[in-house]
Amino acid sequence: MLSSWPSEGLLQKGGLVFSSFRRMFSSDLAIDLGTANTVIYASGRGVVCSEPSVVAVESVEGGKRRVVAVGNEAKGMLGRTPEKIVALRPLRGGVIADFELTGELLRHLVAKTGQRGRFFRPRVVICVPHGVSEVERRAVRESAEAAGAGEVFLIEESMGAAIGAGLPVSEPSGSLLLDIGGGTSEVAIISLKGIVYSHTIRVGGDKMDEAIVNHVRRTHNILIGERTAEQIKIAVGSALPTGEELAIEVTGRDVVQGAPQTAVITEEEIREVLLEPLWQIVGMVRGALERIPPELASDVVERGVMVTGGGALLRRVDEFLAVHVQLPVTVAADPISVVAIGAGTVLDNLESLRDMAS
Numbered sequence: 275m276l277s278s279w280p281s282e283g284l285l286q287k288g289g290l291v292f293s294s295f296r297r298m299f300s301s302d303l304a305i306d307l308g309t310a311n312t313v314i315y316a317s318g319r320g321v322v323c324s325e326p327s328v329v330a331v332e333s334v335e336g337g338k339r340r341v342v343a344v345g346n347e348a349k350g351m352l353g354r355t356p357e358k359i360v361a362l363r364p365l366r367g368g369v370i371a372d373f374e375l376t377g378e379l380l381r382h383l384v385a386k387t388g389q390r391g392r393f394f395r396p397r398v399v400i401c402v403p404h405g406v407s408e409v410e411r412r413a414v415r416e417s418a419e420a421a422g423a424g425e426v427f428l429i430e431e432s433m434g435a436a437i438g439a440g441l442p443v444s445e446p447s448g449s450l451l452l453d454i455g456g457g458t459s460e461v462a463i464i465s466l467k468g469i470v471y472s473h474t475i476r477v478g479g480d481k482m483d484e485a486i487v488n489h490v491r492r493t494h495n496i497l498i499g500e501r502t503a504e505q506i507k508i509a510v511g512s513a514l515p516t517g518e519e520l521a522i523e524v525t526g527r528d529v530v531q532g533a534p535q536t537a538v539i540t541e542e543e544i545r546e547v548l549l550e551p552l553w554q555i556v557g558m559v560r561g562a563l564e565r566i567p568p569e570l571a572s573d574v575v576e577r578g579v580m581v582t583g584g585g586a587l588l589r590r591v592d593e594f595l596a597v598h599v600q601l602p603v604t605v606a607a608d609p610i611s612v613v614a615i616g617a618g619t620v621l622d623n624l625e626s627l628r629d630m631a632s
């Protein structure tokens with residue numbers, strides 16, 4: 275008897291050929307679309323992009339905007355553009371403050387990774403913070419689709435962080451995560467692939483930078499931009515004394531005369547400035563510990579806190595947190611990429627993806 279065409283075997287074979295073609299031409303992607311940095315992981319390749327979530331646009335006729343740079347190049351322009359060009363952080367204030375530019379950011383960064391998505395649209399996993407609204411989820415999804423994604427899956431950022439940090443997320447045992455990002459910090463307790471508790475505050479690296487700008491203006495009478503403030507934080511910032519008495523020379527505009535003025539900024543003064551945002555982060559973690567279900571509390575006490583996000587790179591922040599939350603604290607290896615790496619692990623394991631994504 276003639277079998278109906280196409281036979282099942284052929285279909286399967288065709289499917290196999292198609293999927294290997296697909297892999298040759300475009301790998302699937304996991305994206306951590308952060309307020310400060312966007313990190314992209316490509317299946318089979320690892321992290322292929324880690325650039326600031328910054329877009330520089332030029333206003334053109336008709337009130338339209340034209341993208342002139344994204345990522346590292348655009349960040350270099352923050353605060354030093356001519357009138358017609360502005361460097362913006364489209365995710366700065368909330369999840370997506372500027373929908374259109376977030377789409378542009380994604381499209382340009384994905385294109386930079388060498389994706390040939392024209393024929394084979396990649397499957398994309400994107401991390402979103404816990405508790406984002408349906409509208410925001412749709413905005414993220416649509417940005418990814420506009421950037422060339424085929425199928426889009428959203429997973430919780432803290433789940434990505436937990437998997438990337440190697441925590442036992444599928445076990446019925448509690449893990450406590452603290453992410454210190456640019457625009458926000460988030461604490462989450464995870465057990466059995468689910469988020470048991472989570473809380474976010476709008477305090478992170480940006481607030482630290484703002485506090486440095488204010489301090490330098492008040493005590494040194496010098497105006498500096500946030501970009502310089504961030505450089506100061508990274509160069510000499512610490513949560514506890516480093517023992518090296520770090521210092522950095524900074525040039526800005528004199529508040530009174532307006533002329534360029536230079537001052538030496540020490541780690542000690544910056545530590546003082548960073549105390550306020552750090553205390554708010556400590557308060558958030560303590561709040562989580564008070565609300566933790568008793569059965570999970572013992573796991574958390576034993577395992578301690580896993581810290582991710584760029585803020586985890588602040589000198590001695592782990593020891594500072596350990597003292598003030600009274601738990602062991604571990605900084606994830608590669609805290610800026612860990613969410614994308616975890617999401618990439620999910621991407622490479624479709625079964626768990628169907629379980630966890632939506």
Ligand code: ADP
Nearest residue numbers: 308309310311455456479480583584585587588
């Ligand atoms: P997001 O997920 O919001 O994009 P990230 O996890 O990428 O944020 O972290 C970015 C933040 O980490 C920025 O505010 C940046 O200034 C800060 N950061 C990066 N490196 C350091 C460092 N060495 N010390 C202190 N803060 C740092």
Ligand code: MG
Nearest residue numbers: 308309455583
């Ligand atoms: Mg983040």
